[in-house]
Amino acid sequence: MSKVELNVLFKKVQKDDKKEVLLFHVQGDELPQADELLKMPGCIAMITVEESQAGELGAEFVSIQRDDKKTVLKFHVKRDTEGKVNKFYPFAGSNVTVTLQQSQMSIEEFYEDNPRIEYQVDENGNVEVPKDQLSLDEVEDQEDQDAANPFEEKELH
Template identity: 55%
Template sequence: MTNTKLNVLFKKMQKDDKKEVLEFHVQGNELPNTQELVGLAGSIVILNVDESKAGTFNAEFVSVQKDSKKTTLKFNIKGDSDDKVIKLYPHAGKSVTLFMEPSQMSVDDFYDEEEYEGIEYKIDKDGTANVVPDQMSLDEEGQGQDEPEEKDDDPFATTASDDDLLD
C-alpha cells in the first residue's frame, strides 16, 4: 500500500501524559482499501491531515472498528510531536482529508524512550556510506590506553625464590 487518501470526520483528540489519541470516522458502509487498512492496524504509519499545517508525523495505527453507520480509525501520537499536534486542534470536529502510508518504523522503535547517539554518515550516489571524519572509531577507542596490570590473586605467591626462603 502506498498512500491512502480518506475523507473523514476528525471526531476527537484526547491527550494523556505520554500520547495524543486521534479518532477519525469514515461515514457509510464503503471504505476504500479496507483490507489494506485492516492490515496496517497495529503498526506505525505516516499521517498527514491535509487541511492543517502540521505536516507529516509518525503515529501508531491502534485500531479499525466498523459498525453499520461508520468506521472508526484510532491513532496514537507520541508527546514529542506536540508542536505538530497543536496545529491539528482547529480541525477537530470537522471533515478533513487524511493521508496515510506505512512507515518503516516498528512499534518498539516508536515507543522507545531511550535516545542514543549514533554515527553520523552520508550515503553517496553509488550506495557507499562515508563516516564523518571527526568521529572516533572502535579502533581508536582501544588506542592510547595502558594495558591493565595483571594482578596476582594468589595469597601464597612470593617474590623470593624458594631457595632463598630455605636459607
Template identity: 50%
Template sequence: MPKVELDVLFKKIQKDDKKEVLEFHILGDEVKYKSELIGMAGSIVIIEIGDVKLSAEMKSLQRDSKKVVLKFEAKGDSEEKTIQLYPKAGFNIKLLLEQSQMSIEDIDDGEDHEGIKYTVNGDGTTEVVEQMNMEDVAQKENEDDLLD
C-alpha cells in the first residue's frame, strides 16, 4: 500500500504508564484517502512526521460533521521518538502513514523473559524448578534476623 500524506491538526499526545496515544484531526468536509485510512484501522502503521518515524497501532477512525479524528497508540521502542513530537503537538502538520508489514504480535514491548522452568508430573500437576516455598522464606527471614 502506498504512503498516505495528510494535512492534519496534531491535536495531542497523551501518555500514561502503559501507552502513548497520538491524536490527529483532519479538518474539513473532503477527506483524501478514505478507503486507505479505513483499511489501516486496527493495524500497525508507520507514522512519519518530519524526520521522526515510529510504529503505531491505528486504534480508531471517527468522523463527525466537522472533522475526522485519527487515534494511534505508539508501539515498540518509540518512547524517544514520541518525545521529539511533543513540540509539534497543537500545530498543523503533514502526516505520512504507511501500512506496516508487522503484525501486532511482532511488536516488542520490552517484556521478554526467559520463562519459568518446570516439569509436568504424570498426574498433570507441575513443579517449578528452583521455586522457593514457605519454609525457605521463613528460614531466610530467620537468617536475616540473625544478621541484624
C-alpha cells in the first residue's frame, strides 16, 4: 500500500453527534496519483496533515467526486480519542499537504466499539495474555466479594 501525497485545499471540518467530516479539494482537472486514489474509497485511510503535526488519523474514505474544476475527497472520523481532529481546525480553508495511506484495518474493525485484546499463542496452543490483563477468575472473585459485602466502600482506581 503506497502513500499518496497531495497539495489540497482543506475545505472544511464539520462535526455532528456521531462523526466528524473532513473535506479536501484538489484543484484543477489533473489528479496526481488518480489510480491509487480511486482504489481507496470505501476503505479506512490513514491521514496526515503535515502542517498540523497531529500525526496519523484513521478515517473512513467515504467518497471521491471529480468535475472539471476540482476533486473532492470526503472522510468520516468516528473515533478521535486523542483529539487529533481538533488540531486540524486551524488549517480549514488553507492549502495543506495531505498524505493518505490505505489502512489494513477493515471498516468493521474501525467502527467496532470494543478494543482488541492483545494475546500470543505459544507452540502448545496455550494463550498468553499481558500480565496486567484481568482474568475471568479475578472478575468472578470480585463479583463474589461484592455480593458478600454490598455496603463495603470500594477503592477507586
